[in-house]
Amino acid sequence: MPIISTASLARTFQTRLGPVAAVRGIDLTVREGEIVGLLGPNGAGKTTTLRMLTTLLKPTGGAATIAGRDLATDPAGVRRACGYVAQSGGVDPQISVREELVTQGRLYRLTKDRAAERARELADTLALTGLLDRRCGTLSGGQRRRLDIALALAHRPKVLFLDEPTTGLDPGSRADLWDLIRGLRDEHGTTVFLTTHYLDEADALADRLVIVDKGVVVAEGTPSALKLAHAGSIDATLQDTFLAITGRGPAPADAAPVAV
Amino acid sequence: MFVHDTALIYGRYLRQSLRSRFALLFGLLMPLLYLLFFGPLLTGLPLGGGGSSWQLLVPGLLLQLGLFGAAFAGFTVIVEKGQGVVERMRVTPVSRLALLLGRVLRDATVLVVQAVLLVLAAVAMGLRAPPAGVLIGFAFVGLLTVSLGSLSCALAMRVPTPQEFGPLVNAVTMPSMLLSGLMLPMTLAPGWLDLLSHVMPLRYLVDAVRDAYVGSYTSDHMLYGVLVAVAFATLAVTVGTRVFRTAGA
Numbered sequence: 386m387p388i389i390s391t392a393s394l395a396r397t398f399q400t401r402l403g404p405v406a407a408v409r410g411i412d413l414t415v416r417e418g419e420i421v422g423l424l425g426p427n428g429a430g431k432t433t434t435l436r437m438l439t440t441l442l443k444p445t446g447g448a449a450t451i452a453g454r455d456l457a458t459d460p461a462g463v464r465r466a467c468g469y470v471a472q473s474g475g476v477d478p479q480i481s482v483r484e485e486l487v488t489q490g491r492l493y494r495l496t497k498d499r500a501a502e503r504a505r506e507l508a509d510t511l512a513l514t515g516l517l518d519r520r521c522g523t524l525s526g527g528q529r530r531r532l533d534i535a536l537a538l539a540h541r542p543k544v545l546f547l548d549e550p551t552t553g554l555d556p557g558s559r560a561d562l563w564d565l566i567r568g569l570r571d572e573h574g575t576t577v578f579l580t581t582h583y584l585d586e587a588d589a590l591a592d593r594l595v596i597v598d599k600g601v602v603v604a605e606g607t608p609s610a611l612k613l614a615h616a617g618s619i620d621a622t623l624q625d626t627f628l629a630i631t632g633r634g635p636a637p638a639d640a641a642p643v644a645v
Numbered sequence: 646m647f648v649h650d651t652a653l654i655y656g657r658y659l660r661q662s663l664r665s666r667f668a669l670l671f672g673l674l675m676p677l678l679y680l681l682f683f684g685p686l687l688t689g690l691p692l693g694g695g696g697s698s699w700q701l702l703v704p705g706l707l708l709q710l711g712l713f714g715a716a717f718a719g720f721t722v723i724v725e726k727g728q729g730v731v732e733r734m735r736v737t738p739v740s741r742l743a744l745l746l747g748r749v750l751r752d753a754t755v756l757v758v759q760a761v762l763l764v765l766a767a768v769a770m771g772l773r774a775p776p777a778g779v780l781i782g783f784a785f786v787g788l789l790t791v792s793l794g795s796l797s798c799a800l801a802m803r804v805p806t807p808q809e810f811g812p813l814v815n816a817v818t819m820p821s822m823l824l825s826g827l828m829l830p831m832t833l834a835p836g837w838l839d840l841l842s843h844v845m846p847l848r849y850l851v852d853a854v855r856d857a858y859v860g861s862y863t864s865d866h867m868l869y870g871v872l873v874a875v876a877f878a879t880l881a882v883t884v885g886t887r888v889f890r891t892a893g894a
Contacts (some may be wrong), residue, residue, distance in 0.1 A: 471733065
């Protein structure tokens with residue numbers, strides 16, 4: 386049984402300029418232990434889809450099941466089963482790292498002692514041990530990201546949703562984060578569902594890709610399969626594949642001379 | 646479970662308040678100024694009511710403290726929306742009611758402490774009131790804070806841009822203060838103004854607290870005040886919880 390499955394999931398926003406159909410019918414399935422990447426141009430509906438799956442936004446159409454719980458009838462059950470890291474995180478800069486971690490554990494109904502212990506565990510796993518007593522506002526970008534992920538893992542969720550997890554990070558932090566994500570899947574069997582703009586990230590991390598454009602799924606499959614089907618060759622770049630799928634022409638051949 | 650959740654959220658925000666002692670006392674400034682510089686002007690005037698001018702003014706100042714303090718309670722929600730904290734908490738199984746109640750109970754705590762300080766200052770200025778009446782006054786401040794705080798948080802969650810929050814709240818608080826008879830009792834008002842003020846829930850609250858301050862605990866004013874306060878609080882908390890449950894865009 387897939388751990389995530391959606392059927393025609395849709396969301397229309399009522400704005401001052403009229404209704405905006407951000408997501409127009411997304412069908413996707415994710416198997417347990419997969420790392421799935423959701424790709425798409427800006428405005429494709431990636432973040433909206435993620436926010437619907439994490440119960441932050443109510444779908445205006447369709448249905449979804451996450452970890453065996455129906456999104457519409459058991460949102461609390463969905464919340465217990467998943468963790469979410471938003472694009473820009475969510476910590477109070479004035480509070481210490483330790484306090485945020487402990488509070489997060491207790492929000493997930495761990496006892497005070499268990500939450501404190503879990504905070505230490507998470508700090509260990511995510512290399513935050515020396516930072517436990519620092520205020521969240523004093524952390525660097527990479528450290529903040531690790532803290533955001535630690536917060537999402539407080540209750541050992543079955544599914545981890547990540548919204549553009551490495552945007553704004555330096556190459557070293559990005560590589561570390563990739564290792565961390567792979568580690569979560571390899572050691573704990575955590576299913577990871579992430580959105581990203583970085584095609585190298587999608588290529589490196591994802592077992593399967595789902596490409597969305599204008600609120601619907603336009604392609605899905607493993608990176609190799611997509612490259613073969615849409616860019617003609619398994620050695621094509623994901624960039625060309627992506628551009629081919631979303632309808633814009635491939636990048637022009639490089640006209641610069643090789644040597645002067 | 647929801648009691649545990651509320652206590653957790655309350656603790657978090659109480660710690661936040663205790664970190665900034667300046668912010669704790671700043672809200673006292675306006676009512677204190679009225680107490681010190683407006684109060685003495687009233688001592689010789691025929692204002693009606695059963696007691697001294699202080700027994701008429703201080704209840705109004707207490708509710709003014711509650712009005713302006715609680716109406717801006719949602720500002721912390723605006724800040725936290727920007728930080729992503731609200732969203733992060735809404736993804737956890739924590740009860741939506743607790744998310745609201747924890748915050749407004751913190752505001753009620755802070756405001757009641759400020760109210761105590763205000764009454765102590767008033768006693769120094771010449772207020773004499775029965776202790777039971779004073780305690781009833783604090784209870785009304787607490788209930789008012791829970792009501793207005795909830796509505797303020799609900800507004801903060803729904804306001805399209807953060808910049809609109811302040812002006813919207815301001816547009817409501819000043820007329821509320823004037824139309825409820827907080828500074829001077831509405832018994833002095835001409836018929837049309839008195840009639841208009843009956844639409845304001847605060848009018849019933851201030852009448853009840855004024856009665857408490859002269860020792861009449863079982864009057865009609867007290868009855869209406871309690872009914873309005875409880876109904877207002879129930880309505881406001883219901884609205885606020887629903888907003889925390891459904892807000893998402």
